[in-house]
Amino acid sequence: xxxxxxxxxxxxxxxxxxxxxxxxxxxxxxxxxxxxxxxxxxxxxxxxxxxxxxxxxxxxxxxxxxxxxxxxxxxxxxxxxxxxxxxxxxxxxxxxxxxxxxxxxxxxxxxxxxxxxxxxxxxxxxxxxxxxxxxxxxxxxxxxxxxxxxxxxxxxxxxxxxxxxxxxxxxxxxxxxxxxxxxxxxxxxxxxxxxxxxxxxxxxxxxxxxxxxxxxxxxxxxxxxxxxxxxxxxxxxxxxxxxxxxxxxxxxxxxxxxxxxxxxxxxxxxxxxxxxxxxxxxxxxxxxxxxxxxxxxxxxxxxxxxxxxxxxxxxxxxxxxxxxxxxxxxxxxxxxxxxxxxxxxxxxxxxxxxxxxxxxxxxxxxxxxxxxxxxxxxxxxxxxxxxxxxxxxxxxxxxxxxxxxxxxxxxxxxxxxxxxxxxxxxxxxxxxxxxxxxxxxxxxxxxxxxxxxxxxxxxxxxxxxxxxxxxxxxxxxxxxxxxxxxxxxxxxxxxxxxxxxxxxxxxxxxx
Amino acid sequence: xxxxxxxxxxxxxxxxxxxxxxxxxxxxxxxxxxxxxxxxxxxxxxxxxxxxxxxxxxxxxxxxxxxxxxxxxxxxxxxxxxxxxxxxxxxxxxxxxxxxxxxxxxxxxxxxxxxxxxxxxxxxxxxxxxxxxxxxxxxxxxxxxxxxxxxxxxxxxxxxxxxxxxxxxxxxxxxxxxxxxxxxxxxxxxxxxxxxxxxxxxxxxxxxxxxxxxxxxxxxxxxxxxxxxxxxxxxxxxxxxxxxxxxxxxxxxxxxxxxxxxxxxxxxxxxxxxxxxxxxxxxxxxxxxxxxxxxxxxxxxxxxxxxxxxxxxxxxxxxxxxxxxxxxxxxxxxxxxxxxxxxxxxxxxxxxxxxxxxxxxxxxxxxxxxxxxxxxxx
Numbered sequence: 058x059x060x061x062x063x064x065x066x067x068x069x070x071x072x073x074x075x076x077x078x079x080x081x082x083x084x085x086x087x088x089x090x091x092x093x094x095x096x097x098x099x100x101x102x103x104x105x106x107x108x109x110x111x112x113x114x115x116x117x118x119x120x121x122x123x124x125x126x127x128x129x130x131x132x133x134x135x136x137x138x139x140x141x142x143x144x145x146x147x148x149x150x151x152x153x154x155x156x157x158x159x160x161x162x163x164x165x166x167x168x169x170x171x172x173x174x175x176x177x178x179x180x181x182x183x184x185x186x187x188x189x190x191x192x193x194x195x196x197x198x199x200x201x202x203x204x205x206x207x208x209x210x211x212x213x214x215x216x217x218x219x220x221x222x223x224x225x226x227x228x229x230x231x232x233x234x235x236x237x238x239x240x241x242x243x244x245x246x247x248x249x250x251x252x253x254x255x256x257x258x259x260x261x262x263x264x265x266x267x268x269x270x271x272x273x274x275x276x277x278x279x280x281x282x283x284x285x286x287x288x289x290x291x292x293x294x295x296x297x298x299x300x301x302x303x304x305x306x307x308x309x310x311x312x313x314x315x316x317x318x319x320x321x322x323x324x325x326x327x328x329x330x331x332x333x334x335x336x337x338x339x340x341x342x343x344x345x346x347x348x349x350x351x352x353x354x355x356x357x358x359x360x361x362x363x364x365x366x367x368x369x370x371x372x373x374x375x376x377x378x379x380x381x382x383x384x385x386x387x388x389x390x391x392x393x394x395x396x397x398x399x400x401x402x403x404x405x406x407x408x409x410x411x412x413x414x415x416x417x418x419x420x421x422x423x424x425x426x427x428x429x430x431x432x433x434x435x436x437x438x439x440x441x442x443x444x445x446x447x448x449x450x451x452x453x454x455x456x457x458x459x460x461x462x463x464x465x466x467x468x469x470x471x472x473x474x475x476x477x478x479x480x481x482x483x484x485x486x487x488x489x490x491x492x493x494x495x496x497x498x499x500x501x502x503x504x505x506x507x508x509x510x511x512x513x514x515x516x517x518x519x520x521x522x523x524x525x526x527x528x529x530x531x532x533x534x535x536x537x538x539x540x541x542x543x544x545x546x547x548x549x550x551x552x553x554x555x556x557x558x559x560x561x562x563x564x565x566x567x568x
Numbered sequence: 569x570x571x572x573x574x575x576x577x578x579x580x581x582x583x584x585x586x587x588x589x590x591x592x593x594x595x596x597x598x599x600x601x602x603x604x605x606x607x608x609x610x611x612x613x614x615x616x617x618x619x620x621x622x623x624x625x626x627x628x629x630x631x632x633x634x635x636x637x638x639x640x641x642x643x644x645x646x647x648x649x650x651x652x653x654x655x656x657x658x659x660x661x662x663x664x665x666x667x668x669x670x671x672x673x674x675x676x677x678x679x680x681x682x683x684x685x686x687x688x689x690x691x692x693x694x695x696x697x698x699x700x701x702x703x704x705x706x707x708x709x710x711x712x713x714x715x716x717x718x719x720x721x722x723x724x725x726x727x728x729x730x731x732x733x734x735x736x737x738x739x740x741x742x743x744x745x746x747x748x749x750x751x752x753x754x755x756x757x758x759x760x761x762x763x764x765x766x767x768x769x770x771x772x773x774x775x776x777x778x779x780x781x782x783x784x785x786x787x788x789x790x791x792x793x794x795x796x797x798x799x800x801x802x803x804x805x806x807x808x809x810x811x812x813x814x815x816x817x818x819x820x821x822x823x824x825x826x827x828x829x830x831x832x833x834x835x836x837x838x839x840x841x842x843x844x845x846x847x848x849x850x851x852x853x854x855x856x857x858x859x860x861x862x863x864x865x866x867x868x869x870x871x872x873x874x875x876x877x878x879x880x881x882x883x884x885x886x887x888x889x890x891x892x893x894x895x896x897x898x899x900x901x902x903x904x905x906x907x908x909x910x911x912x913x914x915x916x917x918x919x920x921x922x923x924x925x926x927x928x929x930x931x932x933x934x935x936x937x938x939x940x941x942x943x944x945x946x
Contacts, residue, residue, distance in 0.1 A: 388815025420814035
């Protein structure tokens with residue numbers, strides 16, 4: 058058929074024993090927005106990496122505009138009219154927009170003429186697609202949404218007809234995401250073909266024309282978006298019915314267990330990351346912190362848990378100061394009842410090269426139960442690990458397996474089991490379901506609610522606004538290191554979105 | 569982009585891959601011998617014959633291996649903490665000072681076994697002390713141990729020249745070395761051990777230090793895999809951010825690890841000084857500190873790997889000496905080239921044949937399970 062922009066026929070790819078793509082057949086029609094949805098590890102990124110020439114398929118053909126193409130490397134993909142906007146932008150931070158756009162397509166060793174031509178071409182593209190960016194602005198000074206626009210311009214500059222966007226909204230505020238969707242619709246209306254990779258069902262429903270669902274390396278279904286539903290797609294992704302709504306009763310907040318007052322934290326370069334933040338968390342409630350990634354949430358959590366020194370301010374744990382500006386010690390805080398599920402389980406919550414049972418005691422390894430004098434009590438350690446493996450249904454249930462060999466959801470369960478099973482007073486949770494499959498999300502959310510109902514004070518940080526809204530009893534919004542507002546979970550997404558974009562209370566009231 | 573490292577069966581990981589690497593190293597070494605117009609077959613048989621073929625050769629092989637076990641363990645303990653201790657050479661050298669001072673002091677008073685106990689302690693303490701400063705600077709000041717330990721090798725070298733020329737040389741002697749220790753400062757040889765297998769070690773200086781090295785290897789295994797300190801060291805080495813999260817005091821662990829590492833390197837001095845020469849000489853370490861790096865790499869920083877790796881380098885030293893004696897066209901430098909090739913293939917290129925083996929075993933096992941793919945997005 059000649060109206061197909063991309064056709065994948067029988068694509069197969071293995072990494073060693075891992076079969077990442079199994080006999081993939083995918084047809085993307087010209088001039089449409091085609092969504093690819095699936096859980097982490099379903100093979101979406103592998104498939105797109107094959108299409109863009111990062112990997113070679115073991116078997117199968119790629120057809121672009123009806124003719125077979127062998128995509129050895131990204132240059133071939135670009136020459137075939139395929140452009141890619143990566144999840145992590147591939148921009149040179151201290152170059153201008155123009156320099157970034159022409160990078161790799163400079164024409165001559167002497168840049169003079171190239172710059173003139175590029176400037177004219179960039180202007181034409183900006184006008185044609187209404188993608189307004191200052192060509193002379195330096196990338197690091199642009200907001201994330203505009204940086205993404207530069208990535209799109211880069212692809213268009215290389216005359217891409219087919220645009221692949223990999224999880225494009227992960228770093229955007231809801232308003233920025235809406236803007237992106239408007240741009241994508243316009244590009245489609247002007248004849249471009251767009252492939253959108255995401256794990257967010259809402260985005261698929263909002264913008265795509267067709268959607269393909271991936272599960273365990275296979276495309277399990279392709280649907281017209283208008284003729285499917287969120288429930289059907291979720292079921293296809295997971296392979297069974299899932300509960301998308303978290304069920305929870307009313308909170309019964311009791312005493313304040315965690316009190317943060319005027320906390321200010323600077324990062325290594327001296328930039329203020331947390332700016333005079335105050336908040337309380339009571340026993341039996343979940344306080345959620347919403348915000349776009351990078352607005353100080355990570356630094357706030359690290360200061361509260363003693364990992365990072367605060368510059369000023371106090372943190373009271375169950376009424377007693379933790380010494381946030383000085384002697385705070387994560388090991389001591391654990392003993393005092395502060396449990397911490399860190400945002401980055403790969404680098405902080407787990408040691409991936411360790412066996413499961415070794416990670417099950419990380420941070421609690423000086424508990425006398427696990428020691429015989431200076432020696433580790435391996436028997437007790439493995440028994441305890443075995444118990445939590447059973448209780449949290451961690452698969453495979455092998456406490457001697459290397460942690461790196463567990464899936465994201467099971468790795469997260471290892472961390473949760475460790476932190477939740479010790480009856481903490483305060484539980485700090487960062488990004489509980491990042492990179493976790495839908496089935497495990499359901500389980501994790503349920504456990505968090507159970508902890509709340511058992512009277513724990515829970516501080517939750519997530520960049521997934523849906524997660525914050527469905528779990529929290531109160532929502533704080535962080536922007537540029539400050540708490541810019543507090544809302545109830547009934548607040549609309551638009552309202553929270555404005556706060557996340559930094560529109561402050563009084564300004565908002567004035568509007 | 570992720571290219572997942574697949575799990576291989578244990579025997580492939582720990583036996584087959586090192587063997588393949590070693591075979592390739594020797595094949596390339598054979599080519600080098602061929603290029604200079606000599607017979608690689610003859611060289612190989614001389615190497616084996618020289619290292620294992622008769623009692624004295626075997627004694628020398630194990631004598632050299634003893635040095636390398638100590639320095640290999642020293643490097644590996646630091647590796648586990650993510651530290652690259654290149655200062656084994658200097659730490660062993662200073663450890664030698666400790667051994668010599670104890671022997672000079674006690675050899676006329678105590679029988680050898682009492683002197684030995686004090687000397688073991690002194691060698692470890694002196695080596696540890698030499699590693700303390702780089703460890704402290706890394707922990708508190710962020711000065712990289714690779715740089716500081718290398719510099720401390722030079723400082724140790726100059727300090728020892730000063731000590732031997734100006735301080736502990738006997739009056740009137742022309743040679744920069746101590747006096748020969750009396751019997752109370754000499755370790756017994758282990759000739760009886762090889763005699764049990766029917767070998768006569770002749771003049772080879774194979775001595776009690778070998779047993780000390782094996783005990784040290786066991787001690788390192790217990791330390792790293794069975795103690796709380798070892799757990800903290802491994803956490804630091806594998807993920808400093810996870811260690812901070814867990815409340816492990818990084819400065820403390822870095823300093824302790826460097827002390828242990830330096831102590832092990834210092835203990836190497838027992839072997840040549842108390843076990844062989846019975847005096848302290850200039851440059852007695854003779855590169856063993858650096859060979860320890862290769863031994864640790866090849867032995868995957870595990871005592872069970874370090875002992876055979878150390879013996880392999882003992883073979884290269886002893887068998888190599890035999891080759892250059894019997895085949896004058898092959899110089900000492902050629903032997904160094906062969907050692908270099910072993911280090912290159914077994915250490916730096918240790919994963920060269922890995923992807924092929926992974927693919928091979930994957931096809932053997934049939935299609936796998938895609939649920940463990942880590943996508944680039946995470």
